[in-house]
Amino acid sequence: MAGTDYKAAASRYDGRMPYIRCGHSGVKLPAVSLGFWHNFGSVDDFDKAHATAKCALDNGITCFDLANNYGPEYGTAEQNLGRMMNMSLRPYRDELFITTKAGYDMWPGPYGDWGSRKYLMSSLDQSLKRMRLDYVDLFYSHRYDPETPLEETMQALVDIVRQGKALYVGISNYPVETLDFCFSYLKSRDVPCLIYQGRYNMMDRRVEKSGILSACAAAGVGFTAFSPLNQGLLSDRYLNGIPHDSRMARNFFLKRDVLTPELLKDLNTLNGIAASRGQTLSEMALAWLLRDGLVTSVLVGASSPQQLLTNINAVKNIVFTESELSDIRQVITKY
Ligand SMILES: NC(=O)c1ccc[n+]([C@@H]2O[C@H](COP(=O)([O-])OP(=O)(O)OC[C@H]3O[C@@H](n4cnc5c(N)ncnc54)[C@H](OP(=O)(O)O)[C@@H]3O)[C@@H](O)[C@H]2O)c1
Numbered sequence: 206m207a208g209t210d211y212k213a214a215a216s217r218y219d220g221r222m223p224y225i226r227c228g229h230s231g232v233k234l235p236a237v238s239l240g241f242w243h244n245f246g247s248v249d250d251f252d253k254a255h256a257t258a259k260c261a262l263d264n265g266i267t268c269f270d271l272a273n274n275y276g277p278e279y280g281t282a283e284q285n286l287g288r289m290m291n292m293s294l295r296p297y298r299d300e301l302f303i304t305t306k307a308g309y310d311m312w313p314g315p316y317g318d319w320g321s322r323k324y325l326m327s328s329l330d331q332s333l334k335r336m337r338l339d340y341v342d343l344f345y346s347h348r349y350d351p352e353t354p355l356e357e358t359m360q361a362l363v364d365i366v367r368q369g370k371a372l373y374v375g376i377s378n379y380p381v382e383t384l385d386f387c388f389s390y391l392k393s394r395d396v397p398c399l400i401y402q403g404r405y406n407m408m409d410r411r412v413e414k415s416g417i418l419s420a421c422a423a424a425g426v427g428f429t430a431f432s433p434l435n436q437g438l439l440s441d442r443y444l445n446g447i448p449h450d451s452r453m454a455r456n457f458f459l460k461r462d463v464l465t466p467e468l469l470k471d472l473n474t475l476n477g478i479a480a481s482r483g484q485t486l487s488e489m490a491l492a493w494l495l496r497d498g499l500v501t502s503v504l505v506g507a508s509s510p511q512q513l514l515t516n517i518n519a520v521k522n523i524v525f526t527e528s529e530l531s532d533i534r535q536v537i538t539k540y
Pocket residue numbers: 239240241242243244270271347377378402403430431432433434435436437438440441442450451452453487504505506507508511512513515516
């Protein structure tokens with residue numbers, strides 16, 4: 206379909222996609238959100254990325270997650286979203302919840318990294334230009350900066366909202382010890398932290414163990430889980446080898462040497478448990494994250510509309526029996 210002819214599917218809000226309230230806020234997010242970290246950059250197939258974004262909206266995925274440096278090249282995922290806005294998505298701007306971030310390296314010199322007011326403010330201005338947007342729905346501080354006073358980073362978030370450049374703010378990858386300060390600083394300035402974005406999947410449960418998940422729940426802050434499929438490991442992608450077009454084949458963010466015989470055996474066991482539930486492994490991995498209401502949204506990546514459609518199916522069954530949970534626990538406790 207030519208971009209400009211795009212009409213979002215009339216069925217997109219037919220009840221298949223649950224919308225979950227984000228902490229104590231007025232915002233509901235789709236149980237499954239789409240991330241633009243991989244597959245949306247200048248090195249990727251734009252038409253396929255565009256088809257994936259349209260497929261997302263057609264199926265009720267209203268939340269697109271970006272960051273200043275997503276690509277590669279840095280900035281190009283945002284540029285491509287901007288192209289998509291102009292080609293097809295602009296009429297749906299008010300149906301979309303678009304997020305971006307700054308906190309990792311973006312441009313050379315002392316002002317293109319970490320958490321200073323100087324970096325966050327100028328980065329968001331650049332992001333808005335690339336995405337061809339007047340505002341983002343949510344702006345994240347992408348990581349904690351141990352050298353910048355937290356007051357400075359948090360006040361920059363407050364001022365970004367006051368300037369109308371973001372409707373809400375959030376934090377990502379912050380250590381648990383900083384959460385009380387961040388949440389109360391923002392709340393006392395009437396810009397409550399909407400959401401915490403953290404890495405969470407069956408094989409990486411550090412946000413459970415550190416208390417981050419429970420701290421968010423106690424503070425009325427939503428939680429969105431990134432890399433919920435452990436970059437694709439928790440799917441059928443690698444059960445029969447390493448496909449040439451996979452993230453692991455690129456051997457950069459997901460290294461080939463993680464796929465040990467022991468891991469493969471565990472993935473096959475999990476795949477068997479998923480099959481007995483009538484699910485694929487990726488569906489079960491996402492359902493497991495959504496099972497107890499602590500996760501507002503699982504933030505998946507997808508290199509094709511087909512992958513995204515499989516992942517959306519996860520919401521059809523997020524209930525686990527005690528015996529399924531125990532079988533899963535036996536496999537994942539060592540991770
Ligand atoms: N805040 C942060 O610091 C941070 C860090 C990382 C990510 N994130 C956010 O989280 C998003 C998701 O991260 P992620 O891409 O690592 O998530 P993920 O969902 O764990 O992994 C996505 C990858 O898994 C594979 N995959 C997805 N669905 C599949 C299916 N049904 N069957 C087989 N393979 C499937 C694809 O790999 P192939 O490409 O091999 O097909 C896809 O690119 C990012 O886009 C970003 O928005 C945030």
